[in-house]
Amino acid sequence: MERSSRWLIVLTVLSGLGMLVAILFALLLAPNAVGLTPDETYAQRIIYFHVPTAWLSMLAFGVTMVASIAYLASNKRHWDSLAVSSAELGLIFTLATAASGSVWAKPAWNVWWTWDPRLTTYTIVFLLFVAYFMLRSAMEDPARRARFSSVYAIFAFLSVPITFMSIRWWRTIHPVLIDPNEGFGLSPGMMTAFFIGLAAFTLFYVVLLIHRYRLERMKEQVELLKEQLGY
Amino acid sequence: MNFWKAVVAIIWKDIRAELRTKDILSSVFVFALLTVIVFNFAYELRVPSMKMVVPGIIWVAISFAGTLGLNRAFVIEQDKGSLAGLLLAPVDRAAIYFGKMLANLIFILVVELALLPLVMIFFNLSLITGPHLLVLFLGTYGFAAVGTVFSAMAVSTRAREVLLPVLLFPVLLPVLVAGVKMTGGLVDGASLSEMGNWLQLVALYDVGFTVVAYLTFGFVVEE
Amino acid sequence: MSEKAAEPVAMIEVRNLTKAFGSKYALRGVDLRVMPGESLVLFGPNGAGKSTLVRILSSLSRPSGGTVHIGGLSLAQHADGIRRYLGVVSHAPLLYDSLTAEENLHFFAGLYNLKKPEPRIKALLERVGLYARRGDLVRTFSRGMVQRLAIARALLHDPEVLLLDEPDTGLDPQAAEMLHGLLSELSGRGANSPGPEHSGVERARTIVTVTHSLERGLSIADRAVILANGRVVFETAAHDLDAAAFRRLYDQYVGGRGAGPAGDGLP
Incomplete structure (x- = not known):
């Protein structure tokens, strides 16, 4: 067995264990939030999933943009493979963020959906990813596909902060978790669970990304072999 | 200075071709007008005053109709392979970008200037003022700056025209939000200086994406 | 254009040129030299890579591998300067x-x-x-x-160099x-x-012509090249060839390769 795949197995198992520990902390070990109704108290635990997925969707999108820039600069196809792998994960994490946010919004705000800035921004991010994949699927030539989607990824990612600012000025009712003046709105016990969740999810993303990237490279290899064999 | 000579030549060529057929201007203008009228039916008697929704109507009409115009602009370049003709010339790719982008910008601005008086009459508003025009210009610039790159991509894909709005609107959202906010503020009697943050946001968007487009346009048109 | 007096510099110098669209190869290692003032005519069946080659020479398409020099300058690095000399x-x-x-x-x-x-x-x-x-x-x-x-x-x-893809x-x-x-x-x-x-x-002028018309092609050619399956399969000075002999050669190099029906592309 290759050395790299042995490392990957170790990482995969570690990330699985990490996710179990994160769930344990999130559901059982983290203390209850105080001053909330019972419904809200349970719903509050969603932040241990909601915030990591939100962070990862942005990280994934950022990785897509960096890989896209690297592709345009180097013209090496593996950068495009990395970009598309990360974008696919980003799409999934964006969906997970929206879903978990919606589950929390029902008891907290009494609606499934609201045009809150972050929620709206994530919806736009979701649509940016969808557009990214629609653009990719509309071309056959891999080199052109890689160039076009790289350019689009750069535009799309850079527009996200401006979109966020614009919707934020529009209106806001989202709880500000990280207030620069007061520090975190979390007790120490909650913080532990929060950061364990964040770390576990990030490792989970990295492992998925490696697997997905290897799969993408393998697909290219198969295409190449098929061509050489004259299929 | 050959750069700007080429830019001007491309703009001039587009304007001359357009004045001859008026394909883009007429279809974009009529579509924008229809959008305004459809919105009038969609909202009338449902909102206390049409003044409340006119800013939104203007910006939606501009972006829908503008998208139509952007598509036409690059389809024309593709049909007889003339984009390749531009690429063969010893001209910086960025000059091709600025030429096409400024021509698109001029077309959309002309349509806006034709549309505004009608909107003023329909809804009894004063829209042709310095601040209104500045807001329209800044928003339209952002639209043209990003839209030119995306339409160059969209026309060389299988989906062609259909893809452009899907690519464009999510990236364009801040411009639309800011445009509606500022036009709305002006309609409500606020001054531009009260909306400095919005102006800055659109200006940042315009400048930022002009730079990105300048850097990436070559990858879009070259193989 | 830059010309060194001492040794004859090829106007167009193509080395090991490849072009892939995904995993499909249009050019699989083409080497070509065209001297200043020479007229080169490219023949080949459909899908042989003729148009791809001309697109690359005209700077419209980037090769996947290999190099192109025109007038002694690398096309990859000096495309902007070279375009002025291409028609x-x-x-x-x-x-x-x-x-x-x-x-x-x-x-x-x-x-x-x-x-x-x-x-x-x-x-x-x-x-x-x-x-x-x-x-x-x-x-x-x-x-x-x-x-x-x-x-x-x-x-x-x-222009100093003319690239003509089926101009007729x-x-x-x-x-x-x-x-x-x-x-x-x-x-x-x-x-x-x-x-x-x-x-x-x-x-x-230095001229590279792609054509389907054998007689016309040969009559303007200093050198004739047959391209098949993304490779140069035959190259010859044109003046010592008559059309009938060349057609036999063409069929021999192209017809038997399964690169299309025999005689495809030559009316």
């Missing part, structure tokens, strides 16, 4: 429908930064037989007239004759032909 006729006419013949040439003259282009434009329009129609929109032109204008467009800036497509016999005469002149053959002074026949 291209491709499948697409590269013209604007909504402009007149004259406006089209004026526009491109501006892009090539030509000073006082009017006499040159007039001479070219006369040469391709479109002067009477100079004020008409290209959209009203027939296929053959569009192709004539495309040829005028390619010659506008008096859509031309009526009369226009094909005109094109043929023009090419002979540019390649330095028709020495005593009475061309107008601005069409420029003082020195021989």
